Amino acid sequence: xxxxxxxxxxTLWRHRTRSLLTVSGASVxxxxxxxxxxxxxxxxxxxxxxxxxxxxxxxxxxxxCPTSSRLPEDYARQxxxxxxxxxxxxxxxxxxxxxxxxxxxxxxxxxxxxxxENRKLRLIEGQWSTFxxxxxxxxxxxxxxxxxxxxxxxQLTFGSMSVHVAGIFESDSSAEEDLIYCHLLFVQLAESQxxxxxVTQLEVCLNESADPDSVAKQIDQALRTGLVPTTTRRKGxxxxxxxxxxxxxxxxxxxxxxxxVGLVLSLVATTTVMSVQDRVQELAVLQTLGVRPGRVMRMIxxxxxxxxxxxxxxxxxxxxxxxxxxxxxxxxxxxxITLRPSTAMILSGLGISLVLGSLAGFIPAYQATRTNxxxxxxxx
Amino acid sequence: xxxxxxRNLTKRFRKGDEVITPVLDLDLDIEEGELIALxxxxxxxxxxLLNLIAGIDxxxxxxxxxxxxxxxxxxxxxxxxxxxxxxxxxxxxxxLVPVLTAYExxxxxxxxxxxxxxxxxxxxxxxxxxxxxxxxxxxxxxQLSGGQEQRVGVARAIVTHPTLVVADxxxxxxxxxxxxxxxxxxxxxxxxxxxTLVMVTHDVDVASIASRQLRLEHGRAVAPxxxxxxxxxxxxxxx
Numbered sequence: 001x002x003x004x005x006x007x008x009x010x011t012l013w014r015h016r017t018r019s020l021l022t023v024s025g026a027s028v029x030x031x032x033x034x035x036x037x038x039x040x041x042x043x044x045x046x047x048x049x050x051x052x053x054x055x056x057x058x059x060x061x062x063x064x065c066p067t068s069s070r071l072p073e074d075y076a077r078q079x080x081x082x083x084x085x086x087x088x089x090x091x092x093x094x095x096x097x098x099x100x101x102x103x104x105x106x107x108x109x110x111x112x113x114x115x116x117e118n119r120k121l122r123l124i125e126g127q128w129s130t131f132x133x134x135x136x137x138x139x140x141x142x143x144x145x146x147x148x149x150x151x152x153x154x155q156l157t158f159g160s161m162s163v164h165v166a167g168i169f170e171s172d173s174s175a176e177e178d179l180i181y182c183h184l185l186f187v188q189l190a191e192s193q194x195x196x197x198x199v200t201q202l203e204v205c206l207n208e209s210a211d212p213d214s215v216a217k218q219i220d221q222a223l224r225t226g227l228v229p230t231t232t233r234r235k236g237x238x239x240x241x242x243x244x245x246x247x248x249x250x251x252x253x254x255x256x257x258x259x260x261v262g263l264v265l266s267l268v269a270t271t272t273v274m275s276v277q278d279r280v281q282e283l284a285v286l287q288t289l290g291v292r293p294g295r296v297m298r299m300i301x302x303x304x305x306x307x308x309x310x311x312x313x314x315x316x317x318x319x320x321x322x323x324x325x326x327x328x329x330x331x332x333x334x335x336x337i338t339l340r341p342s343t344a345m346i347l348s349g350l351g352i353s354l355v356l357g358s359l360a361g362f363i364p365a366y367q368a369t370r371t372n373x374x375x376x377x378x379x380x
Numbered sequence: 381x382x383x384x385x386x387r388n389l390t391k392r393f394r395k396g397d398e399v400i401t402p403v404l405d406l407d408l409d410i411e412e413g414e415l416i417a418l419x420x421x422x423x424x425x426x427x428x429l430l431n432l433i434a435g436i437d438x439x440x441x442x443x444x445x446x447x448x449x450x451x452x453x454x455x456x457x458x459x460x461x462x463x464x465x466x467x468x469x470x471x472x473x474x475x476l477v478p479v480l481t482a483y484e485x486x487x488x489x490x491x492x493x494x495x496x497x498x499x500x501x502x503x504x505x506x507x508x509x510x511x512x513x514x515x516x517x518x519x520x521x522x523q524l525s526g527g528q529e530q531r532v533g534v535a536r537a538i539v540t541h542p543t544l545v546v547a548d549x550x551x552x553x554x555x556x557x558x559x560x561x562x563x564x565x566x567x568x569x570x571x572x573x574x575x576t577l578v579m580v581t582h583d584v585d586v587a588s589i590a591s592r593q594l595r596l597e598h599g600r601a602v603a604p605x606x607x608x609x610x611x612x613x614x615x616x617x618x619x
Contacts, residue, residue, distance in 0.1 A: 007488075290461065291464075292460040293456055377436075377471070
């Protein structure tokens, strides 16, 4: 089966500049495709997890930016009375940038006692007791810490807020690892003295039998008579709506990813066509010697697939390295999507490159097998 | 029974509005061990007949049987298998694969046959010895002279021990001296290894080594010019 492998390898090496350019072009396209895919994956992780479906976010009605939503913290007591609600976590959100950004800083002020109950955080550095004792203490997500090179004991300053890093945590949720948690009152007062008692949003925990959408309606109904009307949605739906502009952009990026697939296909197909056209006579000689048309086809497909696969390996490797090293997150309105390399990204990148390689070589390979041998042998 | 039996063979081409018939109702028998020279003016169908015998072209009518196999009724795939096992083809322009060494070029047809690597090595080394290029085995075609390239082409054609070898103007691209060496080589292969060889040539000197010369005219083979074997010198293996 592999007896002609040396011929295939030497054929690719014969025009090494052309082969290398094709591989590098394919690698850049596969890299872009993987990078875009990782944004899509990050969005899916954020809006499809269990928390995203089973928790509710109460936000001020007709408000989208965290800086404009101001709910009385006291709403938590009223929400707790609604059937199916087990707990309410008041959150004051602070962000350095409400617009879309690749380096967004999001601080969540929450009651210290409720943080451990409501979030599955594992401290990899520091102590919970330090966080609990110091009012200006913060625990920082691992992703954010890596990106900003934050260390335990550092003093971080964001706007008018200066916090002491009491711990660095990891979480099963990649979006959590991009957050900074502080004491609720500390974040409220950092905004202004008048902000005490006000929160950006309330996160509602439900029991297992509660229907999230039904409870959401009941909460909005119950708070209708309050000072500030609310809109309550599932956490995933809230996040998607909050960053709807970004979701639209990610949708457009998906088409960009598809364009990259088309680019690889066209690039490798062009190289393969050129390679076959250069060797019309040689391929005819091989067939005259007794190489079956099917084997000629497989050899050409092997050439195009190898070119594309090497491009895929390089592109996936590049995406993996940059995503691992960069710890990027793209966010807006205080909601961040983390970009992480994943096994699915590697497998899809390599799989797509293999499929594209085969497709790119198919037409030139088929043409090579249909060549009239006598005419091809006369070419010089 | 003849090795090659050609019956009522006709081949037509369409060139614009004109229909050309280079081979018309041709009957020809070739015995095992013969060295046949096909001669004739340009366009008389010599190469067409050779390509039909080699199974790389299909006739419009008629049949060709080689060693009992009706090659004109084989599919493309089966025909390729038949060529791999039974046919050696010597090209005018050598047609070696430029990225492969002389050794690898000669080994190429053997890769298509069920054969161990040690058997392949033994056969390639023997073929290299026959054509006198043992010391050039690892050279690439660009590192060989025209004569040496043609020797590699001859070695590639005989390495599978084919039933039949066809040669299309095997000395057409060579100077007089090198042409003489190749003539000698072909004659020795025919005599010493008993290889049946059909070659197309314009050159009367080259044709003189043949045991039978056939002249093609108007698509038909006319009476043989000569059937006498010529005396040839001992095979030279120098470069």
